[in-house]
Amino acid sequence: MKKYAMIYDENLCIGCQGCLVACKNENKVPDGVSRLEVHSNMKGSFPNLKIDFQRHSCVMCDESPCVDVCPTHASFKLDNGITMIDERTCIGCKYCILACPYDARYVDPITHAVSKCTFCFDTRVGRGDEPACVSVCPTDALIFGDLNDENSFIRKVASQNSLSFPKQELGTKPKLAFIKNKKGGYYE
Ligand code: SF4
Numbered sequence: 001m002k003k004y005a006m007i008y009d010e011n012l013c014i015g016c017q018g019c020l021v022a023c024k025n026e027n028k029v030p031d032g033v034s035r036l037e038v039h040s041n042m043k044g045s046f047p048n049l050k051i052d053f054q055r056h057s058c059v060m061c062d063e064s065p066c067v068d069v070c071p072t073h074a075s076f077k078l079d080n081g082i083t084m085i086d087e088r089t090c091i092g093c094k095y096c097i098l099a100c101p102y103d104a105r106y107v108d109p110i111t112h113a114v115s116k117c118t119f120c121f122d123t124r125v126g127r128g129d130e131p132a133c134v135s136v137c138p139t140d141a142l143i144f145g146d147l148n149d150e151n152s153f154i155r156k157v158a159s160q161n162s163l164s165f166p167k168q169e170l171g172t173k174p175k176l177a178f179i180k181n182k183k184g185g186y187y188e
């Protein structure tokens with residue numbers, strides 16, 4: 001059984017927003033909402049200006065509060081660890097939006113169901129391709145793969161770096177990990 005995960009290296013991200021554009025195109029995300037954002041934080045002033053970038057999206061919790069609170073089981077987990085939403089059974093109650101500590105969900109203005117990042121399982125990964133955001137990143141700041149494959153690149157990167165897991169004190173066990181900006185990242 002696969003266990004999908006992603007690593008975002010803050011040191012490599014240049015904030016180009018290519019990942020966001022690719023996600024919107026691949027997953028047909030409507031205007032006004034987004035499955036991911038890349039935030040920027042500026043410090044100092046020119047010529048001593050420093051910019052940090054930070055990905056913001058579903059962190060694909062192993063212990064998912066969004067799934068626990070869903071009254072219709074429209075939010076559910078696949079065996080490979082990806083949290084999905086069945087828009088046909090989502091009643092738009094927004095319990096999951098309130099329960100998500102990562103502010104990762106939104107109401108799709110067209111379907112009126114809740115939506116979020118799916119690691120592109122339904123659009124790309126299920127057929128063997130990388131997620132859209134990963135495939136376009138010009139600096140390889142995003143790494144995606146199977147944690148259960150001991151020969152996978154993500155296992156190698158994970159073993160060679162100190163990983164940070166957002167809000168891990170909540171016990172949600174995220175599968176989106178960060179390699180912190182060694183020049184002074186700002187997350188949390
Ligand atoms: S495509 Fe890569 S470099 Fe560009 S903003 Fe996204 S993660 Fe950062």
Ligand code: SF4
Pocket residue numbers: 057058059060061064065066067083099100101102103104105116172
């Ligand atoms: S980040 Fe939010 S939407 Fe994603 S699995 Fe965790 S609780 Fe659910």
Ligand code: SF4
Pocket residue numbers: 019022023024026027035036057116117118119120131132133134
């Ligand atoms: S994995 Fe897919 S759905 Fe998630 S942010 Fe990247 S492109 Fe969007």
